[in-house]
Amino acid sequence: SSQDHGDGSSSERHDGSAKGGVSNTVVGVLGGGQLGRMLCQAASQMAVKVVILDPLESCPASGLAYQHVVGSFDDGDAVREFAKRCGVLTVEIEHVDAVTLEKLELQGIDCQPKASTIRIIQDKYLQKVHFSQQGIPLPDFMEIDNLANTEKAGELFGYPLMIKSKRLAYDGRGNAVAHTKAELPSVVAALGGFDHGLYVERWTPFVKELSVIVARARDNSVSCFPVVETIHKNNICHIVESPADVPNKIKKLAVDIAQKAVKSLEGAGVFAVELFLTKDGQVLLNEVAPRPHNSGHHTIESCYTSQYEQHLRAILGLPLGDPSMKTPAAIMYNILGEDEGEAGFHLAHQLMGKALKIPGANIHWYDKPEMRKLRKMGHITIVGPSKNVVKERLDSLLERETPGSH
Numbered sequence: 420s421s422q423d424h425g426d427g428s429s430s431e432r433h434d435g436s437a438k439g440g441v442s443n444t445v446v447g448v449l450g451g452g453q454l455g456r457m458l459c460q461a462a463s464q465m466a467v468k469v470v471i472l473d474p475l476e477s478c479p480a481s482g483l484a485y486q487h488v489v490g491s492f493d494d495g496d497a498v499r500e501f502a503k504r505c506g507v508l509t510v511e512i513e514h515v516d517a518v519t520l521e522k523l524e525l526q527g528i529d530c531q532p533k534a535s536t537i538r539i540i541q542d543k544y545l546q547k548v549h550f551s552q553q554g555i556p557l558p559d560f561m562e563i564d565n566l567a568n569t570e571k572a573g574e575l576f577g578y579p580l581m582i583k584s585k586r587l588a589y590d591g592r593g594n595a596v597a598h599t600k601a602e603l604p605s606v607v608a609a610l611g612g613f614d615h616g617l618y619v620e621r622w623t624p625f626v627k628e629l630s631v632i633v634a635r636a637r638d639n640s641v642s643c644f645p646v647v648e649t650i651h652k653n654n655i656c657h658i659v660e661s662p663a664d665v666p667n668k669i670k671k672l673a674v675d676i677a678q679k680a681v682k683s684l685e686g687a688g689v690f691a692v693e694l695f696l697t698k699d700g701q702v703l704l705n706e707v708a709p710r711p712h713n714s715g716h717h718t719i720e721s722c723y724t725s726q727y728e729q730h731l732r733a734i735l736g737l738p739l740g741d742p743s744m745k746t747p748a749a750i751m752y753n754i755l756g757e758d759e760g761e762a763g764f765h766l767a768h769q770l771m772g773k774a775l776k777i778p779g780a781n782i783h784w785y786d787k788p789e790m791r792k793l794r795k796m797g798h799i800t801i802v803g804p805s806k807n808v809v810k811e812r813l814d815s816l817l818e819r820e821t822p823g824s825h
């Protein structure tokens with residue numbers, strides 16, 4: 420089934436009409452979450468047609484897409500059928516059927532980035548093996564499949580020990596920390612056991628987390644957004660500050676590592692490179708996302724070209740835009756679900772209402788049908804004349820009236 424918001428010429432890979440937009444190629448996106456939604460918003464501005472594949476009838480991108488095909492991006496048959504409608508296929512989530520994408524590529528379907536990139540990235544262990552083979556600095560890691568080699572890893576790397584699921588990880592779901600050898604069995608069990616596919620990483624006592632969004636065009640030209648700092652809460656990206664407050668030589672190191680990582684992967688698009696900065700000035704790679712990313716939401720208001728427009732330009736073979744900031748500072752705050760159901764909606768709406776009164780604040784609400792604790796429901800980006808000013812504005816947004824203060 421599909422919901423049409425178009426003019427009926429929906430099954431064509433290229434909109435042949437003479438009046439077409441900046442590109443007549445129909446963009447197919449696997450996934451229709453908030454990233455897909457914001458891709459649709461950027462596409463709308465350029466009159467580019469975006470079709471999405473997502474199982475959820477009322478997914479965030481649904482109302483904004485030219486067409487929404489209701490189906491699973493992890494189902495080979497659904498992806499194959501969907502690809503017939505698209506001139507170029509891309510992703511807003513890496514947990515898609517990569518095997519089917521590889522087969523489709525052999526049949527001439529244009530996937531950007533390439534299926535090989537999705538295959539490597541969607542398995543975090545394989546991703547680590549790939550980047551370490553490229554000589555990219557990253558925390559020590561090791562595959563585990565029984566208690567004996569997990570204990571061995573604990574002896575080698577020490578505690579706390581980070582245990583991660585290889586697959587289907589997001590927002591820290593799939594990560595767990597063991598503080599002692601005695602905790603290992605319960606932590607492994609909490610992650611679904613060894614059959615689930617696990618590996619361990621040495622704990623990195625970082626001073627900051629940084630992120631660099633790198634765009635690569637079809638002609639292989641590369642362009643980077645400014646280095647940002649990401650602040651996590653319960654393993655979930657919570658606040659992003661742009662530009663990052665780190666010395667220039669750290670920025671340069673971060674950009675060099677990010678570019679090297681992206682150059683080792685195939686295909687066009689934007690890629691987010693998550694990094695750790697250690698207290699002795701080392702920069703280590705955490706992971707790469709082969710798509711627009713939470714750490715780049717701020718670019719919508721703070722950069723000349725947003726990460727979403729940049730992704731579309733890249734995959735459509737258009738020239739890359741200017742990723743530099745058009746405002747001195749930006750801060751992005753994720754609206755995470757604080758409570759289930761109505762109570763959660765009420766708190767989020769209160770916060771957005773307050774943001775409407777703050778200069779430079781921009782509200783994004785993803786229109787997810789259900790509210791859950793710690794779920795990403797929306798975000799607020801505040802731009803302004805300096806780092807201090809945007810931080811103060813965010814503080815004033817977040818300060819809660821304490822009971823009895825009036």
Ligand code: ATP
Pocket residue numbers: 558581583588589590591592593594620621622623624625628651654655656693705706
């Ligand atoms: P995402 O939503 O970014 O895809 P994810 O579920 O893939 O998240 P990771 O990026 O692996 O999870 O980890 C989430 C967070 O946990 C990191 O941003 C960092 O704060 C912390 N973390 C991850 N690995 C380590 C490590 N080796 N040492 C210390 N902290 C870590």
Ligand code: MG
Pocket residue numbers: 588589590706
């Ligand atoms: Mg991840």
Ligand code: MG
Pocket residue numbers: 693705706
């Ligand atoms: Mg991450």
